[in-house]
Amino acid sequence: MxxxxxxxxxxxxxxxxxxxxxxxxxxxxxxxxxxxxxxxxxxxxxxxxxxxxxxxxxxxxxxxxxxxxxxxxxxxxxxxxxxxxxxxxxxxxxxxxxxxxxxxxxxxxxxxxVLEIAGGVALRCAEARCDFADAATGLRVTLPQGWAVDQPYFADLGDGVLAEEISTVFFEDVEGDGGAVWFLNPLDWISDETGPCRAVAQGVLCTFDESPAAEAAFAVIAPTLQRVAP
CATH class of the missing domain: 2.60.40.1120 (Carboxypeptidase-like, regulatory domain)
Structure with a gap:
């Protein structure tokens, strides 16, 4: 009450x-x-x-x-x-x-x-580790088994201006709702209100819940984030 x-x-x-x-x-x-x-x-x-x-x-x-x-x-x-x-x-x-x-x-x-991420799912990892490279943005990263990544993009800031940092979503590839997720450089995210964020080489990774699955994936994804010239 x-x-x-x-x-x-x-x-x-x-x-x-x-x-x-x-x-x-x-x-x-x-x-x-x-x-x-x-x-x-x-x-x-x-x-x-x-x-x-x-x-x-x-x-x-x-x-x-x-x-x-x-x-x-x-x-x-x-x-x-x-x-x-x-x-x-x-x-x-x-x-x-x-x-x-x-x-x-x-x-x-x-x-x-629902916010639609342009491009949809770019890769689903069925191996122990999966290396991913996006030619359009230059993003490179390694995914753990059972995780997926949406197509990376540069967020639209309005009036034709694009963000300098790359955005995408890494998520646990499970049926239904409730899988762990990490957002790379999400817009309109209020740290500690929407959820915690952590600084990484390519900006910030944010999540709703620091679950064991999220922590295990972070240990693989975060240190492998790179950006090379497209």
Whole structure:
């Protein structure tokens, strides 16, 4: 009960803060319900949400402007935001959700789909160790048996600007949900909020849960990360 009350109090604080920002900007806040849509079109686990304004002035602090949930939310996230462009991001132990949305007056609901990683699975490792090299990005790495890697890419930062660091996902190749996972240089990841991150040669590796399977894979993946000229 105490956790529920804390969640309600936090929701009230977020709502009040958003209303104050909207009033200061002279714009009426838009009352929204933000929902996550899984691959099958259904809602799944509780989601940790954030909404980042995309039209901030250069001197603005993004973390101060970000609106986020203190704890995962089951069902719709009810939030009030002033009109404008936002990047909505959601995380569960098994899924990532993301969408850029223009919030306008009269809007009531936003459905955020699963984040699709461009290119899909690049390699599934069935041997004791598998060396992987991506010609497009120059990423090289070794995978442990039973793990896979998505096609590496340079994240789109908006306005045609690409990230300098390579991003991809390493995951335990098991049926169903719950396998261990490591994200290389994920966008919109808040360390210690979304999950822990560790510095590696090619940036950071982040995970939801430092499970034994994740630790064993990290011991193989992290020291072998390299980048060569494509």
């Amino acid at each position: 105490e956790q529920v009350m804390m969640g309600r109090r936090w929701g009230a604080v977020v709502l009040a803060g958003a209303l104050m920002l909207a009033a200061a900007a002279g714009a009426a806040p838009v009352q929204l319900e933000v929902r996550a849509e899984g691959p099958d079109g259904a809602e799944g686990d509780a989601v940790s949400w954030s909404a980042v304004p995309l039209d901030l002035p250069e001197e603005a602090n993004v973390l101060d402007a970000m609106v986020m949930t203190e704890a995962p939310v089951q069902g719709p996230w009810r939030v009030a935001l002033e009109p404008g462009r936002y990047l909505f991001s959601g995380f569960t132990p098994v899924e990532l959700y993301e969408a850029e949305v223009e919030v306008t007056a009269g809007m009531a609901e936003i459905v955020v789909p």
